[in-house]
Amino acid sequence: MNTIIIEDDFIKNCSCQKNIEINETLKNELFSVNTIEIHFKENGKLCIKGNQKETKLKIIYSVDPNVKAEIIDMRKLSGVKIAEEYHLKEKSELHIIKFYEGFDLKKQDTIYMEEKGAKIFYVLKSLASGKQRYNTMIYHRNIDTSCEIYHHGVSREKGCISFDVTNIIEKGMKNTYVEQQNRIITSNMKLCKINPNLIVDEQDVIANHSAHLGDVDNNELFYLMTRGINKEDARNLLIRGFLLDKIKEEDISEIKDFISFDWR
Amino acid sequence: MHKLEIKDLCVDIDEKQILKNFNLTLKEGEIHAIMGPNGTGKSTLSKVIMGDSEYTIKSGDILYDDESIMSLPTDERARKGIFLGMQMPIELEGVTNADLLKTALHDKDDFKLMSFIKELNKHVEDLSMDKEMIHRSVNLGFSGGERKKNEILQMYMLKPNIIILDEIDSGLDVDSLRIVGENVMNYYKERKPAILVITHYQRLLNYIKPDFVHILYDGSIIKSGDASLGLEIEENGYDPLKEVE
Numbered sequence: 291m292n293t294i295i296i297e298d299d300f301i302k303n304c305s306c307q308k309n310i311e312i313n314e315t316l317k318n319e320l321f322s323v324n325t326i327e328i329h330f331k332e333n334g335k336l337c338i339k340g341n342q343k344e345t346k347l348k349i350i351y352s353v354d355p356n357v358k359a360e361i362i363d364m365r366k367l368s369g370v371k372i373a374e375e376y377h378l379k380e381k382s383e384l385h386i387i388k389f390y391e392g393f394d395l396k397k398q399d400t401i402y403m404e405e406k407g408a409k410i411f412y413v414l415k416s417l418a419s420g421k422q423r424y425n426t427m428i429y430h431r432n433i434d435t436s437c438e439i440y441h442h443g444v445s446r447e448k449g450c451i452s453f454d455v456t457n458i459i460e461k462g463m464k465n466t467y468v469e470q471q472n473r474i475i476t477s478n479m480k481l482c483k484i485n486p487n488l489i490v491d492e493q494d495v496i497a498n499h500s501a502h503l504g505d506v507d508n509n510e511l512f513y514l515m516t517r518g519i520n521k522e523d524a525r526n527l528l529i530r531g532f533l534l535d536k537i538k539e540e541d542i543s544e545i546k547d548f549i550s551f552d553w554r
Numbered sequence: 555m556h557k558l559e560i561k562d563l564c565v566d567i568d569e570k571q572i573l574k575n576f577n578l579t580l581k582e583g584e585i586h587a588i589m590g591p592n593g594t595g596k597s598t599l600s601k602v603i604m605g606d607s608e609y610t611i612k613s614g615d616i617l618y619d620d621e622s623i624m625s626l627p628t629d630e631r632a633r634k635g636i637f638l639g640m641q642m643p644i645e646l647e648g649v650t651n652a653d654l655l656k657t658a659l660h661d662k663d664d665f666k667l668m669s670f671i672k673e674l675n676k677h678v679e680d681l682s683m684d685k686e687m688i689h690r691s692v693n694l695g696f697s698g699g700e701r702k703k704n705e706i707l708q709m710y711m712l713k714p715n716i717i718i719l720d721e722i723d724s725g726l727d728v729d730s731l732r733i734v735g736e737n738v739m740n741y742y743k744e745r746k747p748a749i750l751v752i753t754h755y756q757r758l759l760n761y762i763k764p765d766f767v768h769i770l771y772d773g774s775i776i777k778s779g780d781a782s783l784g785l786e787i788e789e790n791g792y793d794p795l796k797e798v799e
Contacts, residue, residue: 508607508608509644510644510646512604512606512607512628513640513643513644513646514646514649514654514657515627515628515629515632516604516628516629516632516637516638516640517632517654517655517658517708517712518629518632518633518658518712519629519654519657519658520627520629521627521629523657524629527649527653527654527657528646528649530648530649530653531646531647531648531649531653531691532647532648533648534648535647535648535691
């Protein structure tokens with residue numbers, strides 16, 4: 291598989307075939323952060339692994355017309371600020387799974403559904419032991435675009451997570467489809483926050499959103515405990531299930547190898 | 555011989571009394587059926603036996619082999635060998651059947667992975683289930699019949715000695731009802747557990763043949779008898795019994 295290894299704010303290792311073009315611009319007098327550009331010219335799958343501490347980084351993804359791109363992005367993060375941009379062209383499809391584990395993080399994702407028929411399936415899984423803030427903006431700038439976006443977080447110990455997710459559909463962007471789901475599992479609701487937004491100025495749209503903030507479901511816990519599983523194991527099983535939900539079977543082993551699940 | 559005794563149990567939920575001085579003893583090798591109209595406390599009874607914290611026990615006791623289990627959490631009750639097959643088995647997104655059963659069984663001294671897989675496959679086949687369901691999220695996207703079969707599959711794997719089946723027949727078509735009924739009876743023949751079947755209908759009792767039938771009405775047993783009581787209910791309904799009460 292095409293793979294990029296990121297260490298702090300630079301590419302430590304890159305092994306990609308020619309269907310994916312990678313460019314790295316190091317910070318200079320004009321740009322204060324390193325920028326990585328990832329360009330899908332043909333169908334392909336890319337695995338990003340990273341370990342980033344006390345740093346800033348910008349990543350720009352673009353997917354050419356009629357190209358199907360898949361990304362699995364697994365990073366351990368601490369004290370990091372990341373900005374990411376996505377540019378999707380006509381009838382392009384991007385399937386992206388992000389699995390982040392760590393401490394403080396501030397992340398800004400901006401997704402541009404630039405051309406007709408662009409599709410994105412975006413899943414974020416966050417396992418937070420520190421303060422993590424995610425701000426995601428999706429601009430539907432053409433007709434027939436589709437965005438399925440899932441933000442799933444688990445706050446551990448003193449972890450606090452904030453999800454701000456906004457889909458913007460301007461007038462004339464007909465036949466747009468949006469499915470936006472946000473959920474955080476936490477035992478301390480005061481520390482976590484979800485702001486789901488849909489800004490829609492067009493009638494011909496299907497747009498759904500949901501937000502759920504709270505601990506694991508008591509009925510689910512009870513069911514597992516009636517099978518002889520103790521409360522702690524039952525909770526871990528439910529959290530693991532939540533984190534692996536929406537992830538393809540073929541990617542699960544990769545994620546399990548990377549993330550140090552206490553409950554694995 | 556394992557035994558479950560429910561003594562003078564009074565149970566409330568949201569300050570409404572559901573069970574009133576309820577008494578019942580289940581001994582290994584016995585099959586009991588509880589029948590009754592909707593809202594009489596049948597499902598409450600099954601959940602209270604398992605220690606569901608939603609309910610408040612006002613008085614009474616539940617004993618397993620002469621020892622009170624009232625202070626035990628749900629998982630410890632289950633590990634003693636009490637199993638609840640639920641009326642509406644819950645969906646667990648991302649948790650596969652295999653994960654659930656492995657987690658439930660892996661601490662047992664005699665757990666061996668290969669034997670576990672072999673046994674699981676055998677029961678899946680006996681229950682005419684799709685083998686892929688083992689690796690799918692528990693009950694997610696399952697039909698009513700598949701969910702109930704899945705409960706029976708878990709029962710087989712966990713090997714309980716006290717079995718409570720709460721409306722295991724609801725949502726089952728004729729063929730699935732037969733498969734579920736036959737599998738419960740096969741387990742009974744193999745291991746001779748105590749079984750408590752909670753149902754509205756006699757049809758399930760054609761397969762799981764009870765030694766005792768009890769009619770639950772307004773939180774108490776108002777009549778007990780043999781299997782013929784189930785047939786009587788089918789013919790006349792519950793109204794004549796309510797009048798007697």
